[in-house]
Amino acid sequence: MSHIPVLLNEVINYLNCRVAKQTFIDGTLGGGGHSLAIIKKIYPLGKLLALDLDKDNIDNFQQIINKLPYKKNVLLFNDNFVHLKKIIYSLNLPPVKGILLDLGLSSMLLEDSGRGFSFQRDEPLDMRYCNPPIKGSLTATDIINTWSVSELDRIFWQYGEETNHQRIASVIVKARLIKKIETTQQLVHLINQIIPVTRKNIHPATKIFQALRIAVNQELINLTEVLKQSMDVLSPQGRLVVISYHSLEDRIVKRFFIQQNKLRRIRILTKKPIRPGKEEIQYNFRSRSGKLRVMEKI
Template sequence: MTERGDGPAGAAGGPSRHVPVLLGEVCTALDAKSGGAFVDGTFGAGGYTRAILDANPHNRVIAIDRDPNAISAGQALVDKMKRRLELVHGRFGDLDEIVTARAIDTVDGVVLDIGVSSMQLDEAERGFSFRNDGPLDMRMERAGQSAADLVNEAPESELADIFYHYGEERRARAVARAIIEARRKAPFETTKQLADLVATLIWQEPGGVHPATRIFQALRIAVNDELGELVRALHAAERVLRPGGRLVVVTFHSLEDRIAKQFFAARTGRLSTGSRHVPMTEQARPTFENVTRGPIMPSDIEIARNPRARSAKLRAGIRTEEPPQEPLSALTMLAELPRTADKRGGRR
């Protein structure tokens, strides 16, 4: 499986083999062979965790996942690895608290594989995909507000903002307006209901992704606060990594990668030229050194074997001896949903 990912095959694809993305590159970036204590912030089906444990017989892993199904399915691996693996039901944004609660001061590596897992995408009852009809859910933790709640209750301006900013959908306003009209007659309950409506509004280019792909991505991000969790996890990793420890982040779309890229740019001391996303600021002493000059991406061979890997990017840094810095407000801005649909009167 891909440990995480969406995109055309991920959003609407059928079952795929369980092949973690960039597995060898992740272990190399973590320097897992050297041994130590590691945090896998997104356990999924355990692909990265298993590889880290196999890399050195003395390695230990604290693995975290929001999905109770992943926790249940991972118990066999916990039993097999005995005391070398602890599996925790929680959010990776709290990984520093999870580590310190176990009387561990620092760790040697943290890996974060962002997004939704193939396992979740392929289960119709989870509501992440529209290949097979299922309830419009999308909750990773199986609790809280669902995608159906959001679609049926949010005002038009909020839905338009979600689709535009989290899905980068140009027809966000038209889709939001159509949802409001449709839900007056009957509430949205299934993935097919929503996907069919979107397909009447957005043209599918030959060979392109399903018209509802970006809409489903946006709802999933909003329901699970995925970008906010990523920002919190990056700062948490900075606080818990020892000097020389390594942070590895695998992202699958531009919103996630932008946050990871800006975090490493700021924390490695490279000055930002500034943009509409992140204003230019003076940098403090670096808390990370770059592992590579740019992102690592899957080879053509890996993409051919696992199409869901094609949009993956790996970024990594090595922790310096400098103390952790205050959270970057610019990253929080990237993760938050700008409320612009009504204030600016923009048309989408």
């Protein structure tokens, strides 16, 4: 399953990609759709640095560019974007003029990873973006089977904004006394005991799966950190483009931009977030919740 890049034209236009001795960073390579469009615009003088926690994405993109002339202008790292500053400082690259963060899940993670991101499949409850996984790192199975009822309750509310947070946490804690909860369908079954599936609403498991993913991967902490580091890494007039897919992430981005704007460190280029149009949503349904925000460093 390949991933269709979201708001591709808007990303490329806002990043202001052109042929010059400049560096662009894609902090979330995924299927490489955005990265490929960036390198095409900046080659032969520009450099692209791309990161992803999933090594399969790095290897796949390496194979793609091996067949293309851009190879020498692309640097790929199987790493967390929270290490962005350290990575950039360790390399001798031209000024950084653009950073892209396209947050969250790729289609490959949902459909092909076998790591339990989709409530529509029956897979082990893992949910780590990191591949290969760091030995002993926290999984969704660990959280579901070992965290206290109040900790579960908290993440379901804070990271999922699930109104039935308390009841779902207690049903899980009762069920795990009888049998360890290790698969997505075991969890979905428990959630459905509290909220039955209806045709009208979103699937009852959506918010709980989101909460677990955020907790396993420390997504909100990482986002807050990379936003700060972007300010150090970007050169003046450099731009940061962020696409988020739920309100918790978007709120963090929005507040960070407002705060930096007040300090006169940036200009906000998108007063309101840019959303995919009807046409894009029609051919790429996953883009429907995307919100793109852009700032320029002063």
